[in-house]
Every structure is written in structure tokens, then in C-alpha cells.
Amino acid sequence: MKYTLNVNGQSRTVDVAPDTPMLWVLRDHLDLVGTKFGCGIGECGACMIHLDGVPTRACMTSVSSVGTTKVTTIEGLATNGRELTPLQNAWIDLDVPQCGYCQSGQIMTATALLRDKPKPSDADIDHAMGDHLCRCGTYSRIRAAIKRAAGLTAGGEVAQ
């Protein structure tokens, strides 16, 4: 089946089976590999994308269900493909990643959190990020980076 999707503001057409999860459409067919495969059952959050701005697990979203909703992936966050968001910069500055594999999913959810709650409390962060797994245990730095991007507290400065 052919599907025309709105991905990161561009119209993209793929020819795949209707039950194909967006995870594999993005990774195998559209060469957008920032959306990660971790569990395939919606448990880890590594594949988080936005559908019309709503954080959604790409592994649980079939291509046939997407329709005309706007799909945003980690590759689509930076404006003009270059200017990183404050959240992405905070992630770099505070050296959040260890292996880095889960981080694009974490950033997608954190992006939506800051849009809805520009000054999130710790409880807001726990609630929003609570279903994301980081096998390396970077949780405290993720929290610090969200706060830094929100202008709440700086956290330890990391030189580049």
C-alpha cells in the first residue's frame, strides 16, 4: 500500500504493508534512524515521535493509522535543520548521554513537556518522563537538562 505522510514538514510517500509500525517506516524506508527500536511493545520510549505534537510511540503506531497527522521526529526538532532547540543544547551542555541510545526518545517527550509546561516541577518531570527507560541511568542529568532548558536551574556547567 502507498501512504503519503507529512514527516517533519515534508511530504513523503512509502509503499509498505498497512500494519507496518511507523518505527520501521521511519528507520528502514525514510532513513530517519533517530527514532530507535528498543522493545517493540511500547515499554521503553526509545521510539517516541510526535503526531500533531502529541508524544506517541512509533513502535505501536501503524502507518495506516497516521493519515494526515503531522509526524515530527528527532530529526525535525532543529529549525532549518540547523538551529538546535534549547533542550537539545541543554542535553549537549550537561553531557546527558552515556550510550545515547534512548536520548532521542527522551528529548521528544521532554520537548512536549516544556511546550505544555514551560516551568515544570519535579513532579511534572517524573510524570512526563516516568515511562522512559535509560539503561545507562542518566535520569538525574535528564532532569537537570529539562530544568536548564526551562531556565529553572543551571546544573553543573560542562565545557564543550
Add this chain to the structure above:
Amino acid sequence: MNTTALPASLPRRDFLKLTGFAGGGLVLAFHLRPGANALAADNAGGDFSPNAFIRISPTGAITIVSKQPEIGQGVKTSLPMIIAEQLEVNWKDITIEQGDLDQKYGGQSAGGSTSTPNNYDNFHLLGATARTMLVQAAAQTWSVGAAECRAANAAVHHSSGRSLTYGQLAAKAATLPVPAREEVRLKDPADYRLLGRRITGVDNTKIVTGARLFGLDVKLPGMLYAVYVKCRAFGGKVVAANLEEIKRRPGVKDAFVLAGTSDVKGLVPGVAIIADSTWAALSARNRLEVTWDEGSVAHESWDTFVAQARATAGQPGARQLRKDGDPEGALARAAKVVEAEYVYPFISHANLEPQNTTAHWRDGVMEIWSPSQNPGSGAAIVNRVLGIPPEKIKFHLTRSGGGFGRRLSADFVIEAAAIAQKVSAPVKLTWSREDDLRHDHYRPGGLHFLKGGVDANGKIIAWKNHFFTFGQGGNPGSGGSLNPDEFPGRWIANYQAEQTMFDTGWPMGPWRAPGSCVFAWVIHSFIDELAHAGGRDPLELRLELLGDRDEMPASGGGGGGKGGKGGSGGGYNVARMRNILKFTAEKAGWGRKKFPRGQGAGLAFHFSHRGYIAQVAEVTVSKDGKLKVDRVVCGCDIGAQVVNLSGAENQVEGSIVDGLGTLLTQELNIERGRVVQSNFHDYPLIGFPDAPVKIETHFLKTNYPTTGLGEPALPPVAPAVCNAIFAATGKRVRQMPLSRVDLRWA
């Protein structure tokens, strides 16, 4: 510095022979090419490349190669920092390149927290040697003495005010002989501008923008996608499969059986499905029907082994690891005796990036792209199983979505290569999460049956441990051997350790701080039990136990007290341990806080992988049994120099979260030779809500060689937390995971 010095008169052949014994010295032998000029045969365009790790082009572009696998331990940032420090270049201006598997780099295994200690001295020398040559090139250009010149900011400056950039000097430097060790001056650590600072990871921009980076991200022209289905029971063989039906599924290009080998950690028998996309392969897999010959492993269950251990714990163990004094006599005269069973399950590595490898078999060459921790073992198994000569195997390293020891194994590499040999295209093998959890090389579970006695003063006078472990062919799995020298053996006059092993067909492998990750929990929990039995403060009792001696040599005579080798036990620097324990207790304010019931502090220390680490945990346990780890204070003695402070803190924080995660929830049930759990819904990892609220990391600088931090900060966290739980509630945790333990209190 313990770098091998090269006497100027030593013939090259002897140099190679000599340095072959010096560990990392071999790297230098291959790379510094003493006496030879720096114009390598493969050097095009007049680059200055005095060794395999540094390339300076006449345009001024400076590249440093990172040879070690990057598995999240930050080595792709930290090791090049050492070269950059000595080379006197600006960190922001250099490019870091991931090296492929190549003998010219020396060893490339990232395991045992060895990447830093094995390369630290050499990397200083590599950078300093290049800097020395650039200074010489400038001095010759200006006809001045090298002593009048100094290197800074990727340029050489003369006292007269003249300067030349490294790019301008590259062509000239490339014609100079590589100086001998004696001619190279290392920087005074007081002058370091990079080492010890917080430097953000070199791949971070790629990570936060979703760039192609990891093994699973590899894509090649014409590439096909494979899944590989193995028997649920370990080592089961394929009898029959509906291959013809599978081949007719949409997108499927081929399906075939691999007979495999009898090595449960090598090429395991299975069915390969090759398709034009990952989803097509996964979908076809749902229709796959296989008849398996499960073999004898299908009779082995964890519960049966546990029952057997409990039934025989009182009998002599199969092996006596150590017996000092008269443990039974001491127990008989002890003022108090404590008896306890400690048990922990098998667990999985659960790298968030499932195992995968891409391979392309073409013209007799096997080209591999893999998120391996140990590409050398990957190439070796491809050579061994497929008979492909080493020179026909090209191995590219990708970034790895977590290591934890899992990717020291090469089962996923040989699977991809064996599949690729039957496919006329590049093929990417992807394991599902279920494959990953059910075909891991697990951390072995174990049981410890302990008896300890204290005298009227609360001093520990007796310790007995009958340890039940798991293994194959008479050898315990990785981390499943209790070292006869493991603490507190040798510190207690009447001490006995025995080991009994269950032989199983279950695959086991190194899991972050093998052995230490569980032994520290058993040992420091039980010391805590004895402290409370004797009415002693847990810190004070530990200091009494360590005693006044500064060194405890290994029983076998090796290791010494200078820090010992990796792993556990052996040579032990008691002074370092005592100092880090006191330092950490001081930082945490041990003994100065009064906790209400339901809150408490616990401590533990451990020596592994050359690191001396102590931790104090503070917890709150609600009346309904909910645990919150409020604070963990970690003191680390990892020697003279923290390389990248940010990376080091990351490793400590990650180790603490990881150690806590295994304590809280991680558990695999193995029934009839197969893992019951399948994915993160029934094998939950620690998440945001359970991570410690606060982790404080403190480094105690000592005059010992700089060591790695991938592992040693993990072992103390579980006992520190469990001891804090006891302080808070009076409940002693003797079982992992905590999800099985009732922590409610009234």
C-alpha cells in the same frame, strides 16, 4: 609513569620482544616507529602522521583516532583528550574518528574497565611525541634551538614572537625521525588545560539530532534485513521448519536453517529469515513453525537448583576455596552467631539497543559493522567458525547502545556473518527484544550460606560461606567464581569459603563488575548483620576489620598492594581502602545525623577493577514498604588523574542507578532451560521514579595510576542501600530483587 622506556641502542627486534610483555607498550612498538620517519607508506597528501592515532594535514585539520569501542563509557571522548592535552591543540578544533579493528592500534577490547589504565600512559606519549616533532620542525625551520620554542593552540611559538601553525609544520614534521622516549617531555600535570575538566561527549550533537551512529542504524546499498530464530530452550537444534511457506511471505527473500555449533555462546542453531525490510522479516517470523530438539537443558530449572542448594548447604562444598584457623571452634565460642542465606537470580544485560550486526560477504571478504565491545573476538569467531582468514575480515566499529559486558560476546557477530555468507547482498541482523532477553549470556545467579560469629566485644572472629554457583564443563560462568582472596578472607582469623557449582547448559557471560556486582552485596550486608549483632557501629567495625596494615598481598604472591589487577580480591591496598572509607563517611556526615524511624543510612565499600570505592546511602521506607533512595554519597579513589570529570561522574551516577536497578526489580526465571520473561513489561528496568534523588560523587586524588570507572562504582550500592533499609526498618534484605521482599513496618 610506567611506560616502557626504549634504550636508544636497543635493536628494533628486541624492542618488539621487550614491549610485548609490557601490555600497552606493544601499541607504542607498532605506532611510534622509533627511528623511522613519520612519512607512512599510506600517507597521502603530506599529512603529518607520526603514529596511527594522530593526523595533521597541511590545511591544519587535526584528527585523532579513537580505537576503543564506545559503549557509553565515554572513551571516545576521554582517551583522545589525553592525546590532545599533550599535543597542545584546541579541543573544539579537532576531529575524533572511530577506528576500525586494526592491529596497528593494539588491543581494542572495551571490558574490565581497562580502556583507561591500558592506554593512559601510551596516549600521553603519543601526543607528546607528535608535539615534540612539531617543535623540532619549527626549530629547524627557524634554525633555532627547540628549547626556545613552545607549543600552544596547535602552533609552535618562538621567543622572538614568530609562530607557525601545526598545519604549516605538518609537511616538515613528516620528514623527521620519530624521537626516542628519552627525547620526549611529558607535560607537568599542573599545566593540564583539558584533563580533569568536564568535557561533553564528542557524539552528543549527533545523538540529540538523531544522526546515523549506532549499529542498528547501519544501512548499505541493496541491504537486506534478517531475523534469526533460536530455540527457546538453550542450545536446542532445528529438526524441521516450514521454510517454503515462509519464503512465500511478503517481502521475504530467503529462509534457511543454520546448523550452528555446540558452543552455547557461539553460533547457536536456528532459522534465518531474510527480507526486504525489518518489518517483513518480523512479520514472516510470526508464521514460522519449527520443530526443535531441545536436548537435556530442557530439564534444568532455577527452582530445582535452589532446592538442591538448600538441601545440601550443610554438607561440605565441592571445592574448598580457603580455610584459615578454626571456624567451627570459633563459632562455638562466639558470643553471638548469625546464620543467613543470601540469594540473587540470573539477570540480563538488557542493552537498550538490541544485539545486531550488519555483514557483507563479497569476493571472499567478510565485511562487518557491529556495535561490539570486543571486535577482536568477533573477527576470531568468524575466522574459527566460517574458516575465513583474518586478513579477509574487515571489522567496522559502530557506536554501541550500551555494553555492560554483553557485547564482549560475539554470538550476534557470527550469526550475521554466517547468514551473510548465504546471501548475495549486505544483510543486517536485528534481534528482537525477546531474542535479546531470552538469548543473553546471563549474569549467573547464586546462593551464599553464611555463618558468622562475634566475640563479647563485637569483634568478628568467625566467617563461613558455602557458595553455590553455576557454570559449564566444570568452570563457573563469568563472575561466578569467588576469589579465595576475596575480602574479608585473610582479615578474619577463622575463615572458610567453599564453592559448589551446578553444571548447566545456560549461557553466562560478564555482567558489569562480574562477581563484584553481587559479592559486595553479600559480604557487606553480612558484615552489617554482624555489626548489629555485636552492637557495633558499621563504619567503626569495618575500620577495625581492615586493621592497621597498609597492604594485603595476594595469596599467590601476584597482584601486590599497588591496586591489584581487575576483578576482585587478590592484592589489596588496605590503606587506600581505609582512606576512601573514612573520606566517604566524612563527606556523607556518617554518624552525625539522627534519622527518624523509617529513615536510615547504610554504607559499603568494595575494591574491583583497580578502583577503591565506598558509598553511603540514605533511604526512606514508608510504612507500607515503599523505598525511596534519598541520597547516595560515593567516594572514589581511581588514582592520580580524573580524565574527563563529566564522563567520570556519568559513570559513577550510571553505575549507582544500574546497581540499584538490579537490586530493585531485575530477575529472570529460568524454567526447563528457557527464560520465562520476554520484554520490559515482565523484566522492568529502573525508571525515573526509582532513581536516587541525589547522587554526590567525590574523587580522592592519590598517587596511583589512573584507572577506569565503567564498573567499580557499581558493587557498593546494593549493600549500602540494604544496610540503610535495615537501619530504617530493622528489616534485613537477603534476597534480590527487592520486589520480592516485604518492607512494610509498623
